[in-house]
């Protein structure tokens with residue numbers, strides 16, 4: 001069966017999407033026949049790369065909605081926005097302060113611009129084994145220590161919804177006259193209702209990147225880049241958008257962005273109030289769980305988070321006799337609920353203003369039923385993952401590592417060598433190793449033990465994790 005037929009057939013089935021895109025395939029938010037509005041840069045329809053008409057007006061509306069000085073459409077997702085923002089705010093070889101849990105697009109931006117990263121690690125929450133926020137105090141310490149840092153890059157919210165203290169981090173950044181770039185790919189829906197955190201534009205960041213498709217009704221690949229400060233040259237942003245984005249941006253996708261912005265302008269109050277009520281009912285029902293644990297937004301102070309986005313539903317099986325993968329499979333096969341992500345210990349659901357009462361009800365009913373059929377695990381046999389937070393020795397930048405001759409060797413014999421590849425542990429999604437970093441004895445031991453435990457390692461070209469490329 002080809003992709004088109006498979007998608008059409010899937011769309012007719014009754015699977016409920018607890019995943020992105022945020023439109024949730026809900027017909028209430030759909031558009032006309034896609035072919036009827038798919039054009040190119042014809043008379044009267046402007047040009048994204050030299051916008052002066054209808055597209056400029058749309059982007060100005062988006063800027064007004066988010067209270068940003070300038071906003072541009074992204075057709076190429078947050079990835080295009082991050083590559084653009086990093087290139088525009090730095091010069092080749094600059095030093096940048098980077099949260100180690102940033103998405104790979106940030107690492108690619110660092111690589112392409114031959115930047116020298118100084119890493120800041122997020123706190124780790126041991127209740128759910130997820131990344132916490134970035135500490136403003138640590139940010140300031142590193143800015144004092146490295147006076148030549150030219151840009152700060154932070155991800156907030158995280159995939160699981162943890163929001164960092166952006167107001168404090170941005171005022172620290174500005175004290176040292178360093179621009180703050182927030183990868184808010186997962187937070188385009190923030191700032192429209194008091195039950196959700198403020199967005200990073202409201203919180204003072206200089207550049208903010210949004211994936212509209214993740215949490216709002218918009219097509220996959222659509223996003224926004226916001227520039228809200230004189231510390232960043234907007235002309236450079238436009239220049240790099242011309243480099244990193246296609247020269248044929250889809251009018252269908254741009255019309256989808258326009259629709260999404262207009263919907264928020266006209267109906268955000270009503271839609272977010274209904275949505276928040278559905279979320280509150282859902283979390284309320286989850287209080288009856290005995291074995292499965294849900295990350296409750298009203299408990300975040302216990303976990304030490306600054307703020308939390310309630311749209312993300314993190315469901316932990318850590319203290320039970322089933323794994324995250326088993327829960328994911330039961331939800332999919334027995335309840336026809338497709339979740340966004342699964343790890344050894346938890347399952348993640350993504351929700352949006354397009355979710356229905358029926359969708360929330362199906363998930364809560366499923367979890368309550370499953371919870372009754374499983375057991376809690378005695379505390380003594382619950383393994384806690386302690387992720388090594390030692391910063392590996394950076395012998396060279398990732399861009400320099402790429403220019404060196406490399407060889408492939410068995411991973412278990414790689415002690416002391418300089419890596420030519422990334423290794424991630426998912427979760428929490430922090431690279432344990434970046435190209436150019438030395439593989440220490442301790443790190444090798446830790447990674448081998450993660451492998452023995454069956455944890456998911458990503459990044460190596462050898463998917464089985466037996467071999468690694470190292471610098472000769």
Ligand SMILES: Cc1ncc(COP(=O)(O)O)c(C=O)c1O
Nearest residue numbers: 076077078079103155183185211
């Ligand atoms: C934190 C974060 N930043 C950036 C991206 C890239 O976003 P996009 O897929 O819109 O390019 C992702 C994608 O999952 C992400 O999770």
